[in-house]
Amino acid sequence: MNDKHSFRYLWIGQTLANSGDLFYIVGLITIVYSLTQSATIMAVIPFVIAFSRFFGGIIAPWVIDRYALKQILIYSQLVKTILLVCLTIYVFTLLGEGGLFFVFLLISFTAFLDGWATPARNAMLPQLVPSHKLVRANSFLAVVDQIVQLGGWAVGGIFVAIFSGELLILVTAILFILSTIMMAAIQVKKQERKQTPRMDKLASLLEGWITIWKTPSLRTVAATDIIDAISSVVWIAAILYIYIEEVLHKSEIWWGYINSTFFAGLIVGGFISFRIESHLKKRLATGIFVGTIMIGLITLCFGFTTNAWLALVLSILVGIATAIKDISQQTVFQLTTSEEKLPKVFSARDAIMTGVFGSSTLLFGYLAEVFGVQVVFVVASVLLLLSAIWSYVRRETLKII
Known part of the structure; x- marks a missing residue:
C-alpha cells in the first residue's frame, strides 16, 4: 500500500x-x-x-x-x-x-x-x-x-x-x-517505534516543551500561538452574544450567521493555501505575518462596526486570514522538528493553546462585563498586532526552506 x-x-x-x-x-x-x-x-x-x-x-x-x-x-x-x-x-x-x-x-x-x-x-x-x-x-x-x-x-x-x-x-x-x-x-513507511534509552517520566513529559524552547523557529511560532489563543477568545459564543446585542442590536440568530461565515472563511482560506502551496511554503514567515496583521486589523474593525452585514463580511475575511496563518504555523512545526520529537512537540503545543484559551475565556468574560465588549476587541487587536510585530522581527528564524 x-x-x-x-x-x-x-x-x-x-x-x-x-x-x-x-x-x-x-x-x-x-x-x-x-x-x-x-x-x-x-x-x-x-x-x-x-x-x-x-x-x-x-x-x-x-x-x-x-x-x-x-x-x-x-x-x-x-x-x-x-x-x-x-x-x-x-x-x-x-x-x-x-x-x-x-x-x-x-x-x-x-x-x-x-x-x-x-x-x-x-x-x-x-x-x-x-x-x-x-x-x-x-x-x-x-x-x-x-x-x-x-x-x-x-x-x-x-x-x-x-x-x-x-x-x-x-x-x-x-x-x-x-x-x-x-x-x-x-x-507508515517504516516501523516508527524506536529503541532509545528509557527517559524518566519528568524528562519525557518536558521533552516537547524543551524542544520548542530551544528551537528558534518553534519558539517564534509558539509565542504567536499563545497570543492567538488569547485573542481568539473574542469569537466564543459568550462574547459574540454580548457583541450582537450591544453593538449590532440584532437577535441571537446572528451569532449563527457570524459563526457560519467565519467557518466559511476558514474553508476559503484553506482552498487558497491549497492553490498557492508552492509559494506559501517558500514564504511561511510572510504567511504568518500577513495573516496575523490582517486578523488584528479586521478584528478591530469588527468590534466597532454597527452594520450587521459588514460584520459578516469581516467575519469571512478573519476566517480566510486565520486559515492561511494557521496552515503556515503548522507547517513550520512539521518541517523544523525531527520525526522522533514531533509527537511530543505537538502535544506540548496543543496543551499550551488549550490551557491558555481556557484561562483567557474567564479573563475576557470579566473584561467584557466590566468595561464593555468593544474593549475586548481592542485588547485582542492590540495583542494580534504585537504578535505580527514579533513574527516580523523574528522572520529570519522562519526561513526554513
Missing part, C-alpha cells in the same frame, strides 16, 4: 472521528437540556472537554514513548468507540434514573483521549506526505475539518429535531467504529 492510500485513510478516518465528536456534543447538549432545563449545566460540557483534553495533552509524551503513532490513533479511537457504546446504552436505558455524573465522566475520558490523538495525527502526516507537499496536505485537512465544523452543527441539529439526541449518540458510535477501521488501514 502506498502513502497516498494511507493519507486517504487518515483523512477519512479523522473526518469520521471529527463528525462523531461534533454529533455527540450536539446530542448530549440536547439530552442534558431536556433533563435539566439548565443553561449552566449545558455550559459545563465544553468546559469538561477543554479541561480533560488539556490534561490528556500533558501526559501524551508518556504514551508516545511507549507506543507508535499508529497504535495511539487506533487505540484511542477504539477506546472512544467503546465509551460511546457505553454512553449509547446508558442514555437509552438508565439516564433518567442515574443522573448525569456518568455522562460527564464519559465525556471527560473521551476528551482526555483526544489529547493524545490530535498530536499523533499531526505528527504522522510528515510520514505519509513528502515535505514538498506538506502545505498542500495541511491545507486539504484544514478545509475538510472546517467543512465538518460548518455543516456538522446544522446536520446534527436537524437530526435531533427529526429524531432524538439519543439516536444521534448511536450514530456517533457507528461513525467511531468506521473511523477505527480507517485508522487501522494506515501503513
Whole structure:
C-alpha cells in the first residue's frame, strides 16, 4: 500500500472521528437540556472537554514513548468507540434514573483521549506526505475539518429535531467504529517505534516543551500561538452574544450567521493555501505575518462596526486570514522538528493553546462585563498586532526552506 492510500485513510478516518465528536456534543447538549432545563449545566460540557483534553495533552509524551503513532490513533479511537457504546446504552436505558455524573465522566475520558490523538495525527502526516507537499496536505485537512465544523452543527441539529439526541449518540458510535477501521488501514513507511534509552517520566513529559524552547523557529511560532489563543477568545459564543446585542442590536440568530461565515472563511482560506502551496511554503514567515496583521486589523474593525452585514463580511475575511496563518504555523512545526520529537512537540503545543484559551475565556468574560465588549476587541487587536510585530522581527528564524 502506498502513502497516498494511507493519507486517504487518515483523512477519512479523522473526518469520521471529527463528525462523531461534533454529533455527540450536539446530542448530549440536547439530552442534558431536556433533563435539566439548565443553561449552566449545558455550559459545563465544553468546559469538561477543554479541561480533560488539556490534561490528556500533558501526559501524551508518556504514551508516545511507549507506543507508535499508529497504535495511539487506533487505540484511542477504539477506546472512544467503546465509551460511546457505553454512553449509547446508558442514555437509552438508565439516564433518567442515574443522573448525569456518568455522562460527564464519559465525556471527560473521551476528551482526555483526544489529547493524545490530535498530536499523533499531526505528527504522522510528515510520514505519509513528502515535505514538498506538506502545505498542500495541511491545507486539504484544514478545509475538510472546517467543512465538518460548518455543516456538522446544522446536520446534527436537524437530526435531533427529526429524531432524538439519543439516536444521534448511536450514530456517533457507528461513525467511531468506521473511523477505527480507517485508522487501522494506515501503513507508515517504516516501523516508527524506536529503541532509545528509557527517559524518566519528568524528562519525557518536558521533552516537547524543551524542544520548542530551544528551537528558534518553534519558539517564534509558539509565542504567536499563545497570543492567538488569547485573542481568539473574542469569537466564543459568550462574547459574540454580548457583541450582537450591544453593538449590532440584532437577535441571537446572528451569532449563527457570524459563526457560519467565519467557518466559511476558514474553508476559503484553506482552498487558497491549497492553490498557492508552492509559494506559501517558500514564504511561511510572510504567511504568518500577513495573516496575523490582517486578523488584528479586521478584528478591530469588527468590534466597532454597527452594520450587521459588514460584520459578516469581516467575519469571512478573519476566517480566510486565520486559515492561511494557521496552515503556515503548522507547517513550520512539521518541517523544523525531527520525526522522533514531533509527537511530543505537538502535544506540548496543543496543551499550551488549550490551557491558555481556557484561562483567557474567564479573563475576557470579566473584561467584557466590566468595561464593555468593544474593549475586548481592542485588547485582542492590540495583542494580534504585537504578535505580527514579533513574527516580523523574528522572520529570519522562519526561513526554513
